[in-house]
Amino acid sequence: MEEIEMEKHRKALDRDVGKLIDKYLRAMEWDIPDVDEERARQMILDEVRREVERIGALH
Numbered sequence: 001m002e003e004i005e006m007e008k009h010r011k012a013l014d015r016d017v018g019k020l021i022d023k024y025l026r027a028m029e030w031d032i033p034d035v036d037e038e039r040a041r042q043m044i045l046d047e048v049r050r051e052v053e054r055i056g057a058l059h
Contacts, residue, residue: 021045 024044028035 017048021048 021041021044025037025040028040028044029037032040
């Protein structure tokens with residue numbers, strides 16, 4: 001049952017995570033006009049992964 005429910009929300013979750021990454025990338029671009037977008041995106045993704053792992057360890 002949980003898999004069926006998760007499938008219903010997967011596209012929204014994917015979209016939300018993409019928007020979150022874009023939000024922080026825009027903030028970095030505002031602060032650093034010549035930012036290396038690929039490197040910045042990777043740094044943001046790495047940080048999101050660390051946070052997800054931290055949250056997962058709490059539960």
